[in-house]
Amino acid sequence: MIDLRSDTVTLPSEGMRKAMADAEVGDDVYGEDPTVNRLQEYAAELLEKEAALLLPTGTMANLAAFLSQTRPGDAVILSEGAHPYHYESGNLAMVGGLMTRTVTDPFGKMTADQVAALVVQADDPHYAHTTLVSIENTTNRGGGAYYQHGEIEGIGRLCRERGLRLHCDGARLFNAAAAANMEARFLVQPCDTVCFCLSKGLGAPAGSLLLGDRETIHRALRFRKMLGGGMRQAGIxxxxxxxxxxxxxxxxxxxxxxxxxxxTALEGEGVRFTLPSPTNILYIEVDDAARVVRELREREVRVLPHGARRVRAVFHRDVDDAATEKAVEAFKEVLGKGAASA
Ligand SMILES: Cc1ncc(COP(=O)(O)O)c(C=O)c1O
Structure with missing residues (x-):
């Protein structure tokens, strides 16, 4: 089966499994797991942030970032397509007591001007005060779009001028860095906090890192505990x-x-794409998503339906060139000019 539903389906490679088996471990809730400490130091150095914290998931990393930099009743600005807005069970409202103000953009991105238009800081009891802005890089629902460095700088400048914190949900930060042809540390330089996932295209079974200044990460450590994310021998x-x-x-x-x-192969067959796919995520317009999912599955290719007329295919390290060619053939059969109902 060629599984293109998500890059979260990646399995640990042989070398990774060996590294896990050999890991030196301790109780991380006591701060005594040497491998966790090494990973946190490594990540902090890599992204040039003061401190890092390992959490079980991207969802918890985002939530800990929001909780550490806001108070209940604050407003946060993010894209309408952002993962915490769409796919994290309403945790910002339920756990954080946060109001959201959203930017609508097909690529899931925001500009400094769009953010500026939503910031509310007036000393007027009618309004929730905006305290945090969150960007997503790359965007999940936006077809894997990424930010150029200058775009993030613009938002960062605005946040500094208005005294707002800037978080980056970099679940796929290293995909963004590869696409922008720029080291990840530059892409996160304007951000106060950033998280990235080890468990997506990077192929680890679980884990996300949250990075920022020492004080914020210290606060995040308390929230990780509160949320049940203290993992003991997490060195594995x-x-x-x-x-x-x-x-x-x-x-x-x-x-x-x-x-x-x-x-490119599908465009050659007349298939439509309404979003660009500059990284590893493709949204493909189809006549009937349920049919396409079913018929691809019969050809040993799995994709996710995304509404009635769109499917999602995500490339990752467990789909090599040979599997890609098989997937291309299966898609052509199901969607191409020759397909019965396409
Ligand atoms: C952009 C983005 N942020 C956050 C997450 C949450 O990660 P997790 O599934 O580890 O909670 C995801 C997961 O797909 C994501 O795509």
């Missing part, structure tokens, strides 16, 4: 994360190349 996961950062980052560009290969 940290070893996978270290392995991923040391061995898997450079492979992300291949995922982008394979996504392009499928897109």
């Amino acid at each position: 996961l940290a070893a996978a994360g270290l392995y991923a950062l040391e061995h898997h980052v450079d492979d992300l560009a291949d995922d982008h190349r394979r996504a392009r290969r499928l897109r």
Whole structure:
């Protein structure tokens, strides 16, 4: 089965499993897991932030970032397509007591001007005060779009001028870095906090890192505990994360190349794409998503339906060139000019 539903389906590689088996571990809730500590130091150095914290998931990393930099009753600005707005069970409202103000954009991005138009800081009891802005890089619902450095700088400048905190949900930060052809540390330089996932294209079984200044990360540590994210001998996961950062980052560009290969082949068949797919995520317009999912599955290719007329295909390290070619053929059969009902 060629599983293109998500890059979260990646399985730990052999080298990763060995690194996990050999990991030196301790109780991380006491701060005594040497491998977790090593991963956190490594990540902080890599992204040039003062401190880092390992959390079990991207959802918890985002939530800890929001909780550490806001108070209940504050307003936060993010894209309408942003993962915390769409896919995190309403945790910003339920757990954070936060109001959201959203920017609508097909690519899931925001400009400094769009953010500026939503900031409310008036000393007027009618309004919730805006205290945090969150960008997503790359965007999930926006077709894997990424920010150019200058775009983030613009938002960062605005946030500094208005005394707002800037968070980056970089679940796929290293995909953004590969696409922008820029080291990730530059892309997050304007951000107060950033999180990235080890468990997506990087191939680790679980884990996300949240990074920022020492004080914020210290606050996040308390929220991680509060949310039940203290993981004891988490060095087994940290070893996978270290392995991923040391061995898997450079492979992300291949995922982008394979996504392009499928897109180009399907465009040649007249298939429509309403979003660009500059990284590893493709949204493909179809006549009937349920049919396409079913018929692809019969050809051993799995994709996700995304509404009635769109499917999502995500490339990742467990789909190599040969599998990509098989997927291209299956898609052509199901969607191409020759397909019975396409
Ligand atoms: C952009 C983005 N942010 C956050 C997350 C949450 O990550 P997790 O599934 O580890 O909670 C995801 C997961 O797909 C994501 O795509």
